[in-house]
Amino acid sequence: MPKLSDVIAVLEEIYPPQWAESWDAVGLVCGDPDAEVGRVLFAVDPVQAVVDEAVEWGADLLVTHHPLYLRGTTTVAATGFKGRVVHTLIKHDIALHVAHTNADHADPGVSDALAEAVGLKVTGPLVADPTDPAGRRGSGRIGELPQPMTLSAFAARVAAGLPATAAGVRAAGDPEQQVRRVAVCGGSGDSFLAEARKAGVDAYLTADLRHHPASEATEAAPVALVDAAHWATEWPWLTLAARELTGRATDRGWPLETRVSTRVTDPWTAHAPMPYTP
Numbered sequence: 001m002p003k004l005s006d007v008i009a010v011l012e013e014i015y016p017p018q019w020a021e022s023w024d025a026v027g028l029v030c031g032d033p034d035a036e037v038g039r040v041l042f043a044v045d046p047v048q049a050v051v052d053e054a055v056e057w058g059a060d061l062l063v064t065h066h067p068l069y070l071r072g073t074t075t076v077a078a079t080g081f082k083g084r085v086v087h088t089l090i091k092h093d094i095a096l097h098v099a100h101t102n103a104d105h106a107d108p109g110v111s112d113a114l115a116e117a118v119g120l121k122v123t124g125p126l127v128a129d130p131t132d133p134a135g136r137r138g139s140g141r142i143g144e145l146p147q148p149m150t151l152s153a154f155a156a157r158v159a160a161g162l163p164a165t166a167a168g169v170r171a172a173g174d175p176e177q178q179v180r181r182v183a184v185c186g187g188s189g190d191s192f193l194a195e196a197r198k199a200g201v202d203a204y205l206t207a208d209l210r211h212h213p214a215s216e217a218t219e220a221a222p223v224a225l226v227d228a229a230h231w232a233t234e235w236p237w238l239t240l241a242a243r244e245l246t247g248r249a250t251d252r253g254w255p256l257e258t259r260v261s262t263r264v265t266d267p268w269t270a271h272a273p274m275p276y277t278p
């Protein structure tokens, strides 16, 4: 049975912490480096429902994409929900490790998993990482569909390829316009709207798009936008990460069990479609 420090070393080999943005908070949040690890649960959000699932399954390590604490804190008292999460984890000997923007920037990373889930063949990063001489790592990905399709058909393909959420999938642009080359960015990707435009893609798939950036982007260039739930765009990465860890654990002869949480932790829980024709 490997120790937590051994498993973390492998996770940091796959997603080196130095690949994270300077503002990020990746790595071990709680856990004893000498504790034995047999079961690893992967999830997007370190929220109570996920931690409860880790307890029920008997996980020794929870790996999440989102940090529990992105900024400093002065208390982990269980009077707050984050403190409650820390207490539950420590009480049940469960470690928490975060792979966030270091997993975004990896090859393959979060956006590769998103591209694959919606049937795109990745051709390269949307924004290449200047520290990668091979030019394969970076933020977002550009990919191609096997054949052109309308924007509304592509939106339907995204909806079918991602786990279901109440928010569903929205698209901006002419529903009949043809889409073949697509940029994707798992999570909040509005900071890369200009790069998607510069890349000359037909559409850009991401999450959390707001009115003004979306309106300005579609006015400035014929780039269609496809917006899915933040959680849904990052969830496909969990299977990829679990597969990478399992592969390396097998190479080392570790009897490691991995599981991907299917609990929907997207905060939006209801959606009321309106009768509308553009």
Ligand SMILES: [Zn+2]
Pocket: 066, 186, 187, 188, 230, 234
């Ligand atoms: Zn995210």
